[in-house]
Amino acid sequence: MSNTNFDISEGIFGQIGNTPLVRLSHLSEKHQVFGKLEHLNPGGSIKDRTAKGILRDAIQRGKITHNTTVVESTSGNMGIGLAVSCQAIGLPFLAIVDPFVNRENIRIMELYGAKVIEVTEKDEFGSYLNTRIATVKQFLAQDPNAFWTEQYSNPANPKTHHSTMEEVVTQLGRWPDYLFIATSTCGTLTGMSEFVKQNFGSTKVIAVDAKGSLIFSDCPSTRRIPGFGAARKSQFLKPDSADEVILIEEKDSIRGAYTLLKKEAILAGGSTGAVVSAYASMADNIPTNSDVVLMINDRGERYMESIYSQKWIAEYYGEEFLHELNKTKL
Numbered sequence: 001m002s003n004t005n006f007d008i009s010e011g012i013f014g015q016i017g018n019t020p021l022v023r024l025s026h027l028s029e030k031h032q033v034f035g036k037l038e039h040l041n042p043g044g045s046i047k048d049r050t051a052k053g054i055l056r057d058a059i060q061r062g063k064i065t066h067n068t069t070v071v072e073s074t075s076g077n078m079g080i081g082l083a084v085s086c087q088a089i090g091l092p093f094l095a096i097v098d099p100f101v102n103r104e105n106i107r108i109m110e111l112y113g114a115k116v117i118e119v120t121e122k123d124e125f126g127s128y129l130n131t132r133i134a135t136v137k138q139f140l141a142q143d144p145n146a147f148w149t150e151q152y153s154n155p156a157n158p159k160t161h162h163s164t165m166e167e168v169v170t171q172l173g174r175w176p177d178y179l180f181i182a183t184s185t186c187g188t189l190t191g192m193s194e195f196v197k198q199n200f201g202s203t204k205v206i207a208v209d210a211k212g213s214l215i216f217s218d219c220p221s222t223r224r225i226p227g228f229g230a231a232r233k234s235q236f237l238k239p240d241s242a243d244e245v246i247l248i249e250e251k252d253s254i255r256g257a258y259t260l261l262k263k264e265a266i267l268a269g270g271s272t273g274a275v276v277s278a279y280a281s282m283a284d285n286i287p288t289n290s291d292v293v294l295m296i297n298d299r300g301e302r303y304m305e306s307i308y309s310q311k312w313i314a315e316y317y318g319e320e321f322l323h324e325l326n327k328t329k330l
């Protein structure tokens, strides 16, 4: 069957991207702050765009046909994004996960038709990363029609986010002065930043990472908030991808998420909380009347067992912190 037989612009697949850019007027009186509402994508996160971009690229290059099984090592938003897109265009999807996976995410992927395989053996470093990759490779060796999306190294990942930035500029009608982006593969950051540089835009791009992540630092520590940060360097980053990097402590990511919820009625995930806190930490140094765009990367509903669980917060960060969060108001 020819590639053109895939419906990549219609149905729910066609609804990925073109998310609203809305004014968040309660976050600042000094700046015009806007949120790019990526949590409104059909699968609930910015990774819907990454999944769609990688699949579209592979279809155009003839790497995906109607006999293909898509495979990826993922337990989070990318897995859900791929499950949604694969279901929409009628391709089987195999997700390789590990025991740390959020059970709800598995259920969501399965509901969208994915097959989920959980690895149980740790690798030589005591993590599951290499076991997951080895399982993907085993599957690729067995099935010549399998296609690995390789979100950490596939150039279609950052490329997809040129259009994410183009949307922001079109919606705002000008280059924002500042753009805050949470990082993991750094596909979003690199792609949006490339679009700025290639078009001589004036936007300062601020990378927001989790403290303890190894993307921008070499000091690993326990990270409990899923969705952003990484235990490895990014292959996409270039020296000029970020104008500034801000590392955010877990408590501040949580504070940021509650601030956004109480002030703007947006229930978002932990990486968005980090972005809100990163903006707050820089706000004094941002000139008055600047346009600031915050990437709202995913929905908060998937964090009911973590940042929105009173029990979880009290257990890991203490009763006093829980009390502080409960008092956060407009």
Ligand SMILES: Cc1ncc(COP(=O)(O)O)c(C=O)c1O
Residues within 6 Å of the ligand: 045, 047, 076, 077, 078, 182, 183, 184, 185, 186, 187, 188, 189, 227, 228, 269, 271, 272, 297, 298
């Ligand atoms: C909620 C959330 N924020 C931020 C990111 C980072 O995006 P990227 O992988 O493009 O760096 C991810 C990636 O999975 C995510 O799920």
